[in-house]
Amino acid sequence: MTPDLVGDLESPDYASHDRAAHGPYTPVFTGDVKRELDELLTHYPTKMAALLPALWIVQRVHGWVSEEGMAEVAGLLELTPAYVKGVVTFYTMYHQHPVGKYFIQVCTTSPCGICGAEDVVKALVRHTNTGELGLTSPDGRFTVIEVECLGACGFATPVMVNEEFIESMTPDKVPELLARLP
Amino acid sequence: MGYPHHPNPRETTVLSKHFGEADARTLDGWKKRGGYKALEKALGMQPADIVNVVKESGLRGRGGAGFPTGMKWSFMKPGDGKPHYLCCNADESEPGTFKDRELMRWTPHALVEGCAIGAYAIGAETAYVYIRGEFTEPLHWMEQAVKEAYAAGIIGKNAMGSGKRIDVHVHKGAGAYICGEETALMESLEGRRGNPRIKPPFPAVSGVFGMPTTINNVETLIAAAPILMNGAEWYKKMSLSNPKSTGTKLFSVCGNVQRPGTYEVVMGFPFKEFLYDLCGGPLHGRKFKAVIPGGASVPIQTMEEAEATLMDYEGFVAGGSMLGSGGVIVIDDAQPMVTVIARLARFFAHESCGQCTQCREGTAWTTKILERIRDGEGTVEDLDTLLDIGEQMTGKTICVLSDSCAVPVISGIKKFRGEFEALIQGRRFHPVTAAVA
Numbered sequence: 001m002t003p004d005l006v007g008d009l010e011s012p013d014y015a016s017h018d019r020a021a022h023g024p025y026t027p028v029f030t031g032d033v034k035r036e037l038d039e040l041l042t043h044y045p046t047k048m049a050a051l052l053p054a055l056w057i058v059q060r061v062h063g064w065v066s067e068e069g070m071a072e073v074a075g076l077l078e079l080t081p082a083y084v085k086g087v088v089t090f091y092t093m094y095h096q097h098p099v100g101k102y103f104i105q106v107c108t109t110s111p112c113g114i115c116g117a118e119d120v121v122k123a124l125v126r127h128t129n130t131g132e133l134g135l136t137s138p139d140g141r142f143t144v145i146e147v148e149c150l151g152a153c154g155f156a157t158p159v160m161v162n163e164e165f166i167e168s169m170t171p172d173k174v175p176e177l178l179a180r181l182p
Numbered sequence: 183m184g185y186p187h188h189p190n191p192r193e194t195t196v197l198s199k200h201f202g203e204a205d206a207r208t209l210d211g212w213k214k215r216g217g218y219k220a221l222e223k224a225l226g227m228q229p230a231d232i233v234n235v236v237k238e239s240g241l242r243g244r245g246g247a248g249f250p251t252g253m254k255w256s257f258m259k260p261g262d263g264k265p266h267y268l269c270c271n272a273d274e275s276e277p278g279t280f281k282d283r284e285l286m287r288w289t290p291h292a293l294v295e296g297c298a299i300g301a302y303a304i305g306a307e308t309a310y311v312y313i314r315g316e317f318t319e320p321l322h323w324m325e326q327a328v329k330e331a332y333a334a335g336i337i338g339k340n341a342m343g344s345g346k347r348i349d350v351h352v353h354k355g356a357g358a359y360i361c362g363e364e365t366a367l368m369e370s371l372e373g374r375r376g377n378p379r380i381k382p383p384f385p386a387v388s389g390v391f392g393m394p395t396t397i398n399n400v401e402t403l404i405a406a407a408p409i410l411m412n413g414a415e416w417y418k419k420m421s422l423s424n425p426k427s428t429g430t431k432l433f434s435v436c437g438n439v440q441r442p443g444t445y446e447v448v449m450g451f452p453f454k455e456f457l458y459d460l461c462g463g464p465l466h467g468r469k470f471k472a473v474i475p476g477g478a479s480v481p482i483q484t485m486e487e488a489e490a491t492l493m494d495y496e497g498f499v500a501g502g503s504m505l506g507s508g509g510v511i512v513i514d515d516a517q518p519m520v521t522v523i524a525r526l527a528r529f530f531a532h533e534s535c536g537q538c539t540q541c542r543e544g545t546a547w548t549t550k551i552l553e554r555i556r557d558g559e560g561t562v563e564d565l566d567t568l569l570d571i572g573e574q575m576t577g578k579t580i581c582v583l584s585d586s587c588a589v590p591v592i593s594g595i596k597k598f599r600g601e602f603e604a605l606i607q608g609r610r611f612h613p614v615t616a617a618v619a
Binding site for chain 2 (some may be wrong): 011038043044045046048049050051052053055056077079086087090091092093094096104108109110113114115147148150151152153154156160163164165
């Protein structure tokens with residue numbers, strides 16, 4: 001364990017993310033995306049059940065889920081924005097602030113921990129120049145976070161870069177991984 | 183089997199037979215391998231007869247609890263006038279477990295088929311496959327398989343021309359271990375925070391959307407197809423030790439071992455031979471020290487216990503642990519147990535939903551005390567405090583996440599007390615291999 005890299009049980013400090021810098025909000029659910037949501041709604045007997053999928057769509061389009069995004073979803077699914085925020089904050093995968101172009105998640109739970117996951121975290125933080133877990137690198141390219149079990153324990157250490165799932169990462173392979181990202 | 187996918191001759195590959203064959207992921211490839219024959223057969227049977235075959239086979243839930251599947255299905259009363267639902271729990275998040283990931287990424291159509299059989303058997307028209315959000319690859323293959331199955335008329339309004347409607351929908355989670363708990367999964371599926379519900383009512387009475395629901399693990403549903411094809415007797419015969427544990431079981435092996443991977447063996451296989459022969463034994467120059475055999479929520483086994491264990495539901499209990507989800511975490515003599523256990527406790531603290539005080543506070547306190555001991559700042563009273571907290575966390579909450587955190591802590595302190603005491607007394611942990619390396 002590396003106390004300097006591993007925060008306490010509270011969330012990382014996201015103060016450095018500038019939400020205001022992202023300009024005015026553009027609605028997500030228009031045209032094809034609206035039709036995608038309409039199709040999703042046929043899967044469930046209630047509108048509320050489409051909440052998690054709808055939030056995924058917001059994140060896919062905007063890269064994170066802003067309060068405006070939550071309000072848009074709330075309106076479509078006949079929920080209150082406060083309710084939607086309550087759901088968003090329960091789950092770890094919705095970004096409540098902008099993140100780097102490449103959002104990197106590293107598993108460090110015990111099975112990976114005993115196979116050297118901490119060294120992978122250190123190498124990623126060093127080579128991405130993010131300085132600290134949860135922060136974004138000055139060039140806006142990378143955010144690295146430590147996550148709980150990614151469910152690929154036999155392929156320690158698994159790393160996710162956005163939607164891409166990479167198995168068997170080691171500190172040596174980190175520079176190569178970062179270099180191939182456009 | 184380890185990687186690349188070459189099964190060990192001592193494995194019995196029923197569910198994992200087509201791991202590593204990219205072609206098996208497509209509808210054509212799956213049909214070539216006998217796919218959807220079981221569903222066709224099922225749709226020609228009475229639902230009650232399917233339930234009976236599964237009951238007779240002795241199949242038990244592969245997600246952790248080991249509840250008899252046929253009995254669970256029989257709780258769904260036909261003709262009650264309510265819509266029934268099938269939920270497939272693919273929220274595999276138990277540390278050490280990655281068998282369902284393999285099943286879904288190599289044989290997605292097997293799960294579509296299993297869901298359709300299960301849904302028909304319990305009188306449901308809709309099955310939801312709840313996949314954890316991090317499983318991008320299994321999710322991709324499952325979505326593709328569902329799309330192909332709809333296009334071919336295998337599922338949908340008139341499944342395989344039977345006149346029965348069977349819909350299968352893939353639902354993506356968003357990062358919460360607790361959503362693998364059955365009632366939390368249903369809450370999450372409904373678009374809520376994943377807080378487990380108080381039981382009763384049980385899901386068969388009031389599950390997702392308040393309707394009768396059955397929830398099964400991925401591996402359980404996939405096992406239904408070969409049982410229907412080959413018969414209950416065939417399945418029941420696959421048992422090396424206790425007749426209450428039948429069939430094959432996937433064990434995902436990780437940690438400090440030569441050949442990690444997903445292995446399929448008949449219930450009752452000797453754990454010692456499994457660890458040393460199939461998985462190749464410890465890494466060079468090291469020795470096994472402990473095993474967590476069923477995912478992070480089960481008691482830690484010493485090697486003496488593990489080596490005497492037969493791998494089935496009863497065998498793991500006799501060996502001082504539980505079969506759980508079949509996620510085998512192997513720990514060698516280079517790992518300080520306190521660090522391993524502290525990290526597990528931290529996992530549970532992170533994943534507690536916060537509803538119950540015992541869990542919300544207990545997991546956090548446990549983590550803080552363990553990390554203090556790990557960092558050489560523990561006191562002699564800490565071990566008693568940990569055991570006391572553990573006791574207060576057991577059997578007192580809505581779901582078993584709290585118990586799951588206490589289990590490795592209590593068993594760890596009982597079985598490896600010396601390592602805790604050494605750190606408290608100011609002696610640092612010296613990995614045995616430091617001398618070797």
